[in-house]
Amino acid sequence: MTLKEGIPRHIQITQWLVEEIEKGVYQPDEKLPSENELAKKFDVSRVTIRRALQSLENEEIIYRCQGLGSFVSDGRKKHNLVKLTDFNEDMKSAGLEASSVVKRFEVITAPKWLAERLNIEANIKVLQVDRLRLGDGEPIAYDTSWLPIFYGQLLSKEALKEKTIYSILEDDYDIEVTKGCYRMSATAADEDLAEQLDVPVNTPLFLIDRISYTIGEKPIYYQKRYYRNDQVMYEMTLERGKNDTSKSESLPLKEFVPVFHSTH
Template structure:
């Protein structure tokens, strides 16, 4: 394949590969031609091919596995969730613009299951907030959040269209969010979730149950977030100690990342 004069060869090759991927000629997780095959195809050195592939890898267009080759990355962008983050931070780290549509902002009586989680009496008034969460204007998740009145009264419906609970409490009221407990499971979309997330009824969803705490181990809120499973998955990296005394308790979580596809 002939390359044009006056334009860096590696740039032309990376553009050609990018176009093939965008046109779905190379599909997600499909292996690309080898460096030798590409070098022969374009009549260039392997050094030039490596530069072209490095450019695509830095843009998260492909990923490379040592000894196996280069593969299409399915437009997924990982970001760090080892530290506690909110939805806006997750979206920003994934290169997406976050926004929310507040569907409900109401006061309800806490049922027995919720009162135990929030450390309040059954029937105590709590604030329930239902939100559709968007990434670049497209549905990514739907969540329901319950807060004790102490914290819920500090929030406003309009404010949550463009901000988060974390940001509002930390920046406006100096209430730090210091810890979150997560539980990840699967759920099937009911009529409401299917409608909000634009998926078929009974489509598989990724459910994140989260309880968030402030100073003094006080629960700030309990949340159920339903992610579209075609838009997000989680990757985990664990570290094993090299000495013989390693055990399950000695393998700390080094990386825990939600990976979004655009």
């Protein structure tokens, strides 16, 4: 595409990306070309590309995960979690005893989509860990986690029965988990998930996609967690400051926490 004179370049690039998304060239949750790739395509600076992407993010047409790139939004509103917690911490807050059954602990070759999320080259080996997560012995969630081998080699199947990935890396190896990038959506249980979670096939499930990072914006693992929606929901608390006289509809998010069935 050749940019026209008289119209700001970043606006033209924004319009081109919108058209490509509307035509289905880029599907929801699909990664867009990198800033470098777009800069070369349009022969502009990365600053111009960032302005174009920022406009799309402001309009919630795309979302960005630091260190991984820009992805097409599916149009739903998004909220950031206020506090980063792991499964055991959530269970403790709910007054439930957490435990896990490790269903798979295997080194695999990372497909392209997974490599992009972990910011590694495709076909690199990663550790895949599948776990059934229990609260007081009852199925609560099922998750699959993928870790680069550098971090995966620090885990063991036995340790994961009682401890979380967070606690193993932080407590045993001083590898700090600094933040997580979350996406929440709904899905339906296939035959395998239905069997694991003890629900009928096609039961609605609450899906959380999460990328967890350590210092230096390095992804530690990518995870898909499927919650039974009869066992968990999320509650949100918004707080308006006493001196806030703005008419904006946007309020700061003070608390966003899981609430489990036994605490309803």
